Amino acid sequence: MFENIRLSFQGIFGHKMRSFLTMLGIIIGIAAIIAIVSTIKGTNDQIKDNLIGAGNNLVNVKLSSGGYDISVNEMPEETMSKLPIINGDMINEMKDLEDVKDICAYHDSVLYEGVSYKDNGLTGVKVIGSDNSYLTINSYQVNSGRFFVPDDFSKHRNVCIIDRDTSDSLFEGETPVDKTIIIKGMPFIVVGVVSPEDEAEPVINSIEEYQTIYGDDFYSGTGKVIIPDECWPDVFAYDQPYQVIVKANSTESISSAGKVVEEYLNSMIDTSSSFGNDMGEEQETVKYKRENTLEKVKALQDISNSTSQQLIWVASISLLVGGIGVMNIMLVSVTERTREIGLKKALGARKKVILGQFLTEAAVLTSIGGIIGVGAGIGLSYFISNVASVPVAISVPAIIVSVGFSMVIGIVFGLLPSVKAANLNPIDALRYE
Structure with a gap:
């Protein structure tokens, strides 16, 4: 394996310009994907900070009817009289609820x-x-x-x-x-x-x-x-009636803290309380409902992620083009080294040895392209951030996956040339001019 890697680097640096042009499609594709993922991750983090308050961990528990927040100015006094008047004892009881830090x-x-x-x-x-x-x-x-x-x-x-x-x-x-x-x-x-x-x-x-x-x-x-x-x-x-603002123990417990306070307050409401209007619409029960901030975050992030997935698919086209380029250059390499392959086989090299050598060379070629693409993608991310004033958060998992994926591209698109090399007849290969 190490000998194959050494020979791969020797072949790559022996044809620097050809190797770079072959890697260019991989570099562009990986750079585009890294830039897209980093920008979307930064945007998602920004959305979370905007809605959750960057660590304030606050959630409002408000009166609602029919799934919508309602203003106390719109409620008749009869309805308001059936809602709880929150006192100091109730505040202390709610402070003792699970995941509630303050209220x-x-x-x-x-x-x-x-x-x-x-x-x-x-x-x-x-x-x-x-x-x-x-x-x-x-x-x-x-x-x-x-x-x-x-x-x-x-x-x-x-x-x-x-x-x-x-x-x-x-x-x-x-x-x-x-x-x-x-x-x-x-x-x-x-x-x-x-x-x-x-x-x-x-x-x-x-x-x-x-x-x-x-x-x-x-x-x-x-x-x-x-x-x-x-x-x-x-x-x-x-x-x-009062509204309530809850401070959760952590960002992750915002929803659960709001839920326990919501359930506590709703247990104090007269179940006959309702809210309607003068248009004859069916009246809805008035109850406390937590502001589900995490759902808002998820909804906006889902929109952002769906856009990023479409962009990633577009960027992946360049990876496909890069893979075809790798296959092409490996076929050229096999043709150029036909006599070398014939000599190795004449000396007893098995098919799997020849196959492994050319697959390793293809994988090393695309891996180097992937690493260069990652560097270019990080630089492109910060360039976009400075020019377009959009947030950027570099994704380490995306970097690891990108380099691994570039290696897979080399193996997949290098397979056909490698099989061709492994199947060469040693006599014909030695006669090749």
Whole structure:
């Protein structure tokens, strides 16, 4: 075997240009496949980071009806009265559930008007009612001012915390802290401006990805105003059901953590609660439903993977062309070395020895092409990333498979020339000019 490999390298380097041109189809095919797989893997990782939050491990458990999220603003008071009012004891019980690291109950409502400062009003602001746990579980940091303090809740202070988007839009350069804004006709003093600790923006490649990532925020602004949950009934005139945000122990347990909280909350719901509309449609039961983020990830990744598979098939055509080139050059090599083959057979070389020598040469030739193709593919991946601003993640399994596949191509397409060489009649071979 080692002698065959040595002879293969000797033959390849003895005809450098011919060998390189033979390998070119393999190099191009492998490089294209590596670049495609690396780009798709990078895109899939980006999708996962966009939706899962790059390690935040958060999942929302929201009220739904008929499989769709519903707004509490749309529900009649009779329906809301049958939904559980989440208290501290329930929060502690849910924290003890399997795969749950932390949990927060909150109110939320999107106001398409009703939030203003002086003559400046905002459209599509999400108002959140919660305690400090909402800020900590979402990893917010204070840019200016402070978080809530216990007295804000016990004394029902009309204070609020805004995010930087709301600050920039509403105050237009003014310092927001200690200024008074109006929320549905009620004055609230801004005590803090916050932003997420990880402010990396998700990379959006299509409107479908935007809608999938932002969900309910797709048709609303992304600004937030957070008020103490004790003040919520004063602004919205009645107690509303809570939504829940769950922090899982790990990314892999996001779905299971959301499921156990979903089941816990649904066990507290009056089963007669329902939701309908004025159009006479059949009413659906209202229940809590987890936001299945991993399914969203899988759906987008499936689309990405199906595209990559089509591209890989196209790139594989060059591998086929490269394989035909290998077969052609090996047939030429057999013709050129006919007398050498005849001499070896006359000295007692068996068919399998001749067969092994030429198969090894074909496999070594395509393997070298595969290794060069891998290097070219990695370089091409980073070139595409820099030019087109797309993410890249080099796939080690793809590299290993590519090199192995290139070797298989050499064996498959080198088989016919090798069999021809092994079957040569030694007398005729020695007479060949």
